[in-house]
Amino acid sequence: xxxxxxxxxxxxxxxxxxxxxxxxxFSPLYATRYAVILLTSIFMFIVxxxxxxxxxxxxxxxSLAPAAFFGAGVYTSALLGFVLPLxxxxxxxxxxxxxxxxxxxxxxxxxxxxxxxxFTFGLVEFLLHFVLWWEVNIxxxxxxxxxxxxxxxxxxxxxxxxxxxxxxxxLIKHSRYGLALQSIGECEEAxxxxxxxxxxxxxxxxxxxxFFMGAAGAIMATRWTxxxxxxxxxPVLSFLPVLMAIFGGTGQLYGPVIGAAIFTYLEEFLIxxxxxxxxxxxxxxxxxxxxxxxxxxxGVTQKLWKRISxxxxxxx
Amino acid sequence: MIVTLLDVLIAGLLMGGIYALIAVGLxxxxxxxxxxxxxxxxxxxxxxxxxWSLYTFFGIIPLVSLAVSSPLVFTIGFILYRILFAxxxxxxxxxxxxxxxxxxxxxxxxxxxxxIAILLWGAEMKGxxxxxxxxxxxxxxxxxxxxxxxxFAIVFGSVFYLLLARTRIGKAIRAAAQDPVAAGLMxxxxxxxxxxxxxxxxxxxxxxxxxxxxxxxxxPTMGLEYTMIAxxxxxxxxxxxxxxxxxxxxxxxLVGSIVTYVQPGLALVAYYVxxxxxxxxxxxxxxxx
Numbered sequence: 001x002x003x004x005x006x007x008x009x010x011x012x013x014x015x016x017x018x019x020x021x022x023x024x025x026f027s028p029l030y031a032t033r034y035a036v037i038l039l040t041s042i043f044m045f046i047v048x049x050x051x052x053x054x055x056x057x058x059x060x061x062x063s064l065a066p067a068a069f070f071g072a073g074v075y076t077s078a079l080l081g082f083v084l085p086l087x088x089x090x091x092x093x094x095x096x097x098x099x100x101x102x103x104x105x106x107x108x109x110x111x112x113x114x115x116x117x118x119f120t121f122g123l124v125e126f127l128l129h130f131v132l133w134w135e136v137n138i139x140x141x142x143x144x145x146x147x148x149x150x151x152x153x154x155x156x157x158x159x160x161x162x163x164x165x166x167x168x169x170x171l172i173k174h175s176r177y178g179l180a181l182q183s184i185g186e187c188e189e190a191x192x193x194x195x196x197x198x199x200x201x202x203x204x205x206x207x208x209x210x211f212f213m214g215a216a217g218a219i220m221a222t223r224w225t226x227x228x229x230x231x232x233x234x235p236v237l238s239f240l241p242v243l244m245a246i247f248g249g250t251g252q253l254y255g256p257v258i259g260a261a262i263f264t265y266l267e268e269f270l271i272x273x274x275x276x277x278x279x280x281x282x283x284x285x286x287x288x289x290x291x292x293x294x295x296x297x298x299g300v301t302q303k304l305w306k307r308i309s310x311x312x313x314x315x316x
Numbered sequence: 317m318i319v320t321l322l323d324v325l326i327a328g329l330l331m332g333g334i335y336a337l338i339a340v341g342l343x344x345x346x347x348x349x350x351x352x353x354x355x356x357x358x359x360x361x362x363x364x365x366x367x368w369s370l371y372t373f374f375g376i377i378p379l380v381s382l383a384v385s386s387p388l389v390f391t392i393g394f395i396l397y398r399i400l401f402a403x404x405x406x407x408x409x410x411x412x413x414x415x416x417x418x419x420x421x422x423x424x425x426x427x428x429x430x431x432i433a434i435l436l437w438g439a440e441m442k443g444x445x446x447x448x449x450x451x452x453x454x455x456x457x458x459x460x461x462x463x464x465x466x467x468f469a470i471v472f473g474s475v476f477y478l479l480l481a482r483t484r485i486g487k488a489i490r491a492a493a494q495d496p497v498a499a500g501l502m503x504x505x506x507x508x509x510x511x512x513x514x515x516x517x518x519x520x521x522x523x524x525x526x527x528x529x530x531x532x533x534x535x536p537t538m539g540l541e542y543t544m545i546a547x548x549x550x551x552x553x554x555x556x557x558x559x560x561x562x563x564x565x566x567x568x569x570l571v572g573s574i575v576t577y578v579q580p581g582l583a584l585v586a587y588y589v590x591x592x593x594x595x596x597x598x599x600x601x602x603x604x605x
Contacts, residue, residue, distance in 0.1 A: 062416055107596055114352060114415055114555075118547060119595045125544055126588035133581050235540065239423050246420065276435065283427030290421045291403060 024159060028152045036155050040223070042264045043158040044216050047165050048241040049248070049260040051212035054169050055205045056242075057250040058181040064238045065104065065120035068127050069097040069210040071233035073217025075131070078144040078227055086149060090157065090218045097214025098207040105203040121238060128233035135229065143228035146221045157219045165212045169253055172205075181205060247289045249296020258297060324577045325570065330462045332569020333469030334527050338542060339549035339561040340473060341520030347556030348493040348513040350415055351401055354422040356546055357539025358429035359518045363389055363525025364534040365437055371444050378446055378530050379464070385526055386519050393518025396425070397511040405510075426539065433536035443533040465527040472523055473562055476516075480558060489513055493556060521546075541584070548591040554601030564602060 028036050048066055056063050073093035080089050108119045135141050172178045180201055183191035192198045221227055240263070248259020266285070270278035293300055338360055345353045363385050370381040401418055408414035447461040480486040491499035492509045500506040524542070528534065549568050553560025568587065575586040594601065 111595060111599060113412055115551075115595055115599045117352075117416075117419070118551065119592060122544070122548075122588050122591045122595070126585065126592065129584040129588065133585055136581060137579075239420070243420060243423070277431070279427050280431040280435070283424045283431065286424030286427065287400065287421050290417055290424065291400065291407075294407060294417075 021163075028155055033151060036151055037223075038265070038268055040151070040155050040158050041268070042261050043155075043162045044220055045240065045244060045260040045264045046257050047158070047162050047212055047216040048237070049244040049256040050165050050169050050253075051209040052241040053245045053250050053256045054165075054172060055181075055202075055209040057245070057256075058178065058185045059202060059205070060185040061109070061202070062117050062242065063120045063206070063209075064117055064242070065101075065123050065210075066213050066241050067124045067233050067235055067238040068104075068120075069101060069213035070217040070220075070237050071124075071127060071229075072097040072100050073214035073219075074221040074224075074227055074232040076214070077218040077221035078146050078232075081147040081222065086153075086157070086222065090161075090215050093218025094211040094215035097210040097217070101207040101210030102203060105206040109199065109202045109206065121235070124233055124235055124238050128229050128235075131229040131233065143226055145226055146224065148225050149222050151223070154219060154223050158216070161212060161215050161219065166253070166257070168208070168212075173253060177201075243286055243289070245296075247293065247296055249293075249298030251295065252298050255296050255298040262297070320577075324573050326458065327576075328570035328573030329566060330458065330466050330569070331572055332566035333466040334524055334565075335545055335549050335569050336562045336565025337469045337472055337527070338521055338524035338546045339553065339565045340476060340558055341517040341524065342543075342546040342550050343517075343553070343556060343558055343561040344489075344513045344520070345517035346550065347558075348489055349397065349401065349510045349517070350405075350411060351397075351418045351422065351514060352415060353514075353517065354419055354543060355426040355429060355539070356517070356521050357541065357543035358426055358433075359389055359393065359521035359539075360525040360528060360542045361433060361534065361536060361539045362392070362429065363522030364529035364538070365433060365442075365525075365536070366522075367526040367529045368442055368444060368534060369437070371446065378526055379468075382523065382526055385522050389522030389525075390515045390519040394511050394515030396518075397514035398507075400425075401514065402507050402511065405507075430536055430539060437536060439536060441533045441535045444529070446530055459531065461530040465530055468523075468527060472520070476520070477558060477562075485509075485512070545587065548587050551591060551594055551599070551601055554603040557601070557603040560601055560603030 024039070027039065031039075048070065052063065052066055055061065073090075073096065076093035076096045077089050080092060084092070104120075104123060108116060111119055132142075135143075172181070180191065180196045183194070183196055184198055184202065188198055217232070221232075224231065241260070244260040244263045245256040246259070247263055248257065249255035267278070267282060270281050274281060295303075338356065341359075342353060342356050345351050345356070366385040366388065367378045367381050370376040370384065371378060376384075400421060404417050404421060405414050408417060447459070447464060449460050450457040451460050451463055478486075480489060488499070488504045488509050489512070491502065491504055492506055492513070496506050496510075499509075525534075528538075528542075545568070549561055549564040552568060553562070553564030568590070571586060571590065572583040575583045
C-alpha cells in the first residue's frame with residue numbers, strides 16, 4: 001500500500017518544481033511589471049535567508065552580519081558599475097563579501113554564543129558609520145549613483161543567483177561537508193576529535209554564504225539607482241533573514257525558502273494596505289512567530305500532517 | 317591647553333553618566349534575566365518622549381516627571397517579561413536557545429515600540445530647553461542641565477547598587493543571577509525576580525531617556541544607537557557586572573569625548589573599533605566573571 005504512494009510522490013515533487021521553475025522563468029512575459037519587481041524582492045530575501053541558513057543553520061552560530069555582506073556587494077556595484085559589465089560586477093561583489101567574511105571569520109569564529117552575535121552585529125554598525133564618515137570627510141560625498149538595468153534583467157540575474165544558492169545549499173546539506181557542519185553544531189570539540197577541520201570548515205562556509213549575500217547586494221543596487229551607507233548597510237537586512245529562516249524552519253531546505261517568500265509577500269501586502277501601521281503589525285507578527293512557531297512553519301505543518309495521517313490509519 | 321583638557325574630560329564624564337546608567341539597565345536584563353534586549357534603546361526613547369510630552373503639554377519639569385515616567389516604564393517592562401519572556405523561557409530547551417529567541421523577540425518589540433511612538437508623536441526631531449544656562453567649571457563652560465544629568469546618573473547608579481548589595485530583594489536578584497535553579501530551590505520566586513529585573517532594567521533605560529531628553533534632540537528612531545552603546549559598555553565592563561558597567565560607561569564617555577575632539581563624527585566608529593577589539597582580545601571585559 002505504501003509502495004505506489006512513495007513512487008508517486010517521488011514523481012510529483014520534481015514535476016511540480018520543474019513546473020514552478022518554468023512559470024518563474026517566463027513570468028516577465030506574462031506577469032505585470034509590479035509582480036516581476038515583487039518577485040525580485042522575494043528572490044533577494046530567499047537568497048539572503050538560504051545563504052544565512054547554509055552557515056548558521058547547522059552550526060548554530062547566529063550571524064547578524066548579512067547586512068554587512070549585502071552592503072559590501074551594494075558598494076562594489078556602486079564603485080565598479082560604470083567600469084565593468086554587470087556579471088563581472090556581481091562576481092566581484094560576491095568575492096568582496098567573501099573576502100570580508102574570510103577576515104571576519106578568521107578573527108571571530110572562536111567566539112561562541114552571544115559574543116559572536118554581538119560581534120557580527122557590531123560589524124554592520126561599524127561599516128555603516130565608517131563609510132558614512134569616510135564619505136563625508138574624505139570623498140566629500142553622500143551616496144552614489146548606480147547604473148541601472150531593466151527590471152527583467154535584474155529579475156533574471158536574481159533568479160540565477162537564487163537557483164545557484166539553492167543548488168549549493170542542497171549539495172552541501174547532502175554531502176560529507178554538510179554532515180561535518182552539523183557535527184560542529186552538535187558538539188564542536190567532538191567534531192574536532194573525529195577529524196573535522198573545524199576552523200577551516202567554519203570559515204569557508206561563512207565565506208561561501210557571504211558570497212551569495214554580496215552577489216544579491218550587487219544586483220539589488222542596480223535596481224535602487226541611488227545608494228548611501230544607510231541603504232547599503234541597513235541593519236534590518238541583518239535581522240530579517242534570521243527571522244525569515246526561523247519563521248520557515250531551519251530543519252529543511254525548503255523551510256527558509258517558504259519563510260522568506262511568505263514574509264516578503266506579507267511585508268509588501270502590509271506596506272500597500274496599512275502604510276502607517278505596517279511596521280507595527282510586522283513587529284507583532286514577528287513576536288508571535290517566535291512565541292508560537294518554535295520549529296517554524298515547516299515544523300508545524302509536519303506535525304499537522306503526522307496527526308492527519310495518523311488519524312487516517314486509525315480509521316482504516 | 318589645560319582648559320581644553322578639562323573641557324574634554326568633563327564632557328566625557330557628562331556623556332559617560334548616561335552611558336553608565338543605560339548600560340546598568342541592560343546589564344540587569346542580560347546578566348540576570350538572560351534577555352539580550354535589542355529594544356533597550358526603545359525604552360530610553362519612551363522615557364525621553366514621556367518626559368518631553370509632560371514638559372511641553374503640562375509644564376511638568378523633567379526632574380518631577382521622573383516620578384511618572386519611571387513607574388510607567390517599569391510596569392511596561394515587568395508586564396512584557398511576564399507575558400512574553402517568561403513563556404519563551406519555559407518553552408526553550410536551553411539557556412542558549414532562550415537567549416537567541418528572546419533577542420529576536422526583542423527585535424520584534426523594537427519595531428512595535430518604535431512605530432507606536434511614531435504614531436503617537438510623529439517622526440520628527442523634538443526637543444525642549446530646560447536649565448540650559450551655562451555653568452563655569454575651572455574655565456570650561458557647561459550647560460547646567462548636563463551637570464544635573466551627571467549628578468542624577470551617579471545618584472541613580474548608587475541607589476541601585478545599594479539596592480542590590482544591601483537589601484533582601486537585591487540578594488534574591490544576585491542569587492538568581494548566579495544560579496536560577498538553586499535560587500529557586502532556596503525559595504526565591506524566580507519568575508517574579510526575573511520579571512522584576514527586566515522591569516528595573518527598562519526603568520533604568522527610561523531614566524536614561526529622561527536625562528537624554530534634557531540635553532539632546534530626540535526622535536522615535538533614536539533607540540538603536542543607544543542600544544549599541546549600552547551593549548558596548550556592557551562588554552567593556554564585563555557581562556553581568558554592575559560596577560563594571562558603571563566604570564565602562566564613564567570610560568566610553570571619555571573615549572567618545574576625546575575622539576570627538578580630535579575628529580568629530582568618528583566617535584561611533586571608535587566605539588565599534590573598541591567593541592570589536594575587546595571581543596577579540598578580552599571578551600570577558602574589565603570586571604567580567
